[in-house]
Amino acid sequence: MRTVLRRSNPGLAMNNSPDELRRLAGEACRHCFDSPERQQYLTQLIRLVKPRLWYDSSPFYQDALQQTWIYLCQNLCDGKTARPYDPDVASVATWLNAYLKFRLLDFEQAAKVARARYVSTYSDDGRTTSVVETLPAKPEIPPILERVQEWLEQNASKFRQIYIANHPEINCYEMIFRRLPPATSWQALEDEFGVSYKTLESFYRRQCKSRLREFGQAEGHLDF
Amino acid sequence: MNNSQPAAEAARLIWPITQQGKMIAQQFASRHEHPATAERVRQNTLAVWVVYEFLDTLGIAADLSTSDSWNPAIQLTEDVADLVISGMGRLECRPVSVTTEPCPMPLEVLTERIGYVAVALDETAGEASLLGFTAALPSAQLILEQLQPMDDFPTHLWQMQHAVEREMPLTRLSQWLGGQFESGWQTVDDLLAQHFLTPAFRQGRMSAAPVPIKRAKQLDLGLKLGTAQVALVLEVEPESEAVVTIGVRLYPLGGPVYLPEGLAIAILDESDTVCLTAQSRHADNYLQLYFRGHAGEPFTTQVTLETARIMEHFVI
Numbered sequence: 201m202r203t204v205l206r207r208s209n210p211g212l213a214m215n216n217s218p219d220e221l222r223r224l225a226g227e228a229c230r231h232c233f234d235s236p237e238r239q240q241y242l243t244q245l246i247r248l249v250k251p252r253l254w255y256d257s258s259p260f261y262q263d264a265l266q267q268t269w270i271y272l273c274q275n276l277c278d279g280k281t282a283r284p285y286d287p288d289v290a291s292v293a294t295w296l297n298a299y300l301k302f303r304l305l306d307f308e309q310a311a312k313v314a315r316a317r318y319v320s321t322y323s324d325d326g327r328t329t330s331v332v333e334t335l336p337a338k339p340e341i342p343p344i345l346e347r348v349q350e351w352l353e354q355n356a357s358k359f360r361q362i363y364i365a366n367h368p369e370i371n372c373y374e375m376i377f378r379r380l381p382p383a384t385s386w387q388a389l390e391d392e393f394g395v396s397y398k399t400l401e402s403f404y405r406r407q408c409k410s411r412l413r414e415f416g417q418a419e420g421h422l423d424f
Numbered sequence: 425m426n427n428s429q430p431a432a433e434a435a436r437l438i439w440p441i442t443q444q445g446k447m448i449a450q451q452f453a454s455r456h457e458h459p460a461t462a463e464r465v466r467q468n469t470l471a472v473w474v475v476y477e478f479l480d481t482l483g484i485a486a487d488l489s490t491s492d493s494w495n496p497a498i499q500l501t502e503d504v505a506d507l508v509i510s511g512m513g514r515l516e517c518r519p520v521s522v523t524t525e526p527c528p529m530p531l532e533v534l535t536e537r538i539g540y541v542a543v544a545l546d547e548t549a550g551e552a553s554l555l556g557f558t559a560a561l562p563s564a565q566l567i568l569e570q571l572q573p574m575d576d577f578p579t580h581l582w583q584m585q586h587a588v589e590r591e592m593p594l595t596r597l598s599q600w601l602g603g604q605f606e607s608g609w610q611t612v613d614d615l616l617a618q619h620f621l622t623p624a625f626r627q628g629r630m631s632a633a634p635v636p637i638k639r640a641k642q643l644d645l646g647l648k649l650g651t652a653q654v655a656l657v658l659e660v661e662p663e664s665e666a667v668v669t670i671g672v673r674l675y676p677l678g679g680p681v682y683l684p685e686g687l688a689i690a691i692l693d694e695s696d697t698v699c700l701t702a703q704s705r706h707a708d709n710y711l712q713l714y715f716r717g718h719a720g721e722p723f724t725t726q727v728t729l730e731t732a733r734i735m736e737h738f739v740i
Contacts, residue, residue: 233483236578236582237579239482239579240575240578240579242482243437243482244575247435247436247438247574247575250438261550262442262443263440263442263443266442269440270481273481344456344497344500347497380500381461381501386531401531401535413492415497416496416499417490417495419496420489420497422448422451
């Protein structure tokens with residue numbers, strides 16, 4: 201059975217001595233992978249070990265650090281992607297620093313390769329052109345406001361049929377239209393329609409926002 | 425280290441802002457013409473992304489694709505920084521400025537939230553501080569010193585998830601036989617009337633009396649199963665005075681004809697031991713399990729899809 205953890209947290213004090221970090225690592229590994237107890241000790245460990253990690257001004261530092269935290273959580277106890285941490289061989293900080301520096305080297309190496317490719321194409325007259333310039337331009341994504349307006353107009357007659365009982369003027373078309381910038385405040389809508397914010401908001405959330413949400417989800421794909 | 429730091433200062437969890445997060449934020453912002461909206465969207469996206477990477481690192485599943493903060497149409501109409509925690513609901517990952525504390529919250533984030541995380545972005549340093557979290561906002565503003573430390577967040581989530589499951593009411597099938605049904609359980613036709621007609625529903629039993637008692641419940645809700653909606657249909661047929669036959673089925677609701685692949689249903693006994701299971705494959709239009717039980721016996725249906733789980737508790 202899981203035990204309920206203490207609310208007050210003695211670990212909050214900034215004791216991040218190598219021994220304390222080793223102790224936290226040991227505590228984390230006493231609990232199974234994915235358990236909230238393990239997650240709590242990992243969070244604490246990350247918070248406390250961070251000031252002891254290597255730092256430099258590399259543009260890739262934050263990405264290398266993110267990968268280091270993943271490495272920590274995957275390999276501290278179970279060794280999911282590498283050999284598990286061995287407290288007899290190194291302190292937690294030393295173990296993580298070794299990984300972090302390798303990731304920084306990787307990023308630097310990858311950037312070098314990318315730079316080399318960037319300058320390696322030559323045009324016929326011998327001038328250097330970048331590979332990026334020779335790629336076809338990405339099609340411009342239309343502003344979302346335009347797309348929502350189009351969609352709203354296409355569905356206008358359907359959305360005007362969805363309204364608050366006895367208030368056909370408070371319908372889905374009108375409500376979505378009023379939420380688009382420049383948005384009408386709820387207070388102004390309350391005054392105009394003589395219906396409470398609660399009723400308006402609940403109608404909007406259940407009947408209108410869900411439709412807008414569905415449309416937006418289909419629009420929301422990212423380019424990479 | 426300096427041990428005299430105030431507790432709140434020491435409790436903040438510094439998390440990296442990665443290149444990918446910056447690119448996504450930039451791309452979302454570029455679809456908004458108004459500079460203030462674009463900047464709001466950019467900051468909300470960064471805050472959500474940082475919390476997403478934090479949870480992902482710990483192995484806590486979150487779903488960006490169904491989050492309003494990832495939805496360009498909602499970004500346009502609302503100031504939202506939500507992140508859907510699979511199987512639970514929306515967690516607001518609010519970018520805050522430590523200097524303008526307490527931080528007022530936009531009206532739209534006061535509903536449909538399971539909690540709030542305060543995120544202070546430091547873009548110069550390339551990192552964010554997760555200042556803490558709170559389950560509720562009694563005064564519609566975030567007061568930083570009232571936040572709980574991020575260390576406690578995983579346990580809080582876990583307890584919340586289990587509290588939700590424990591509070592689930594018990595459905596008494598003996599009452600069904602007497603014609604009384606708990607709220608939430610409708611006739612199959614009533615539930616269907618609220619959705620598009622799905623052909624799979626038409627494959628009912630054609631046998632003559634005694635007609636089994638059949639009730640359906642829409643499994644709560646878009647949030648838990650992403651966009652997939654399913655109906656749980658229970659069929660109860662007395663075999664003798666003490667024994668009943670119970671049929672449990674899952675059907676897709678709304679648009680799709682097929683159940684989402686990998687959707688699973690299990691019947692658990694009193695001690696939470698799995699007794700029966702079924703799982704949907706590539707194009708299944710329903711799942712079913714039949715079993716017999718005695719009056720007074722409890723059982724639980726457990727519907728799972730990836731990390732989302734919905735339990736319903738019954739007693740025969």
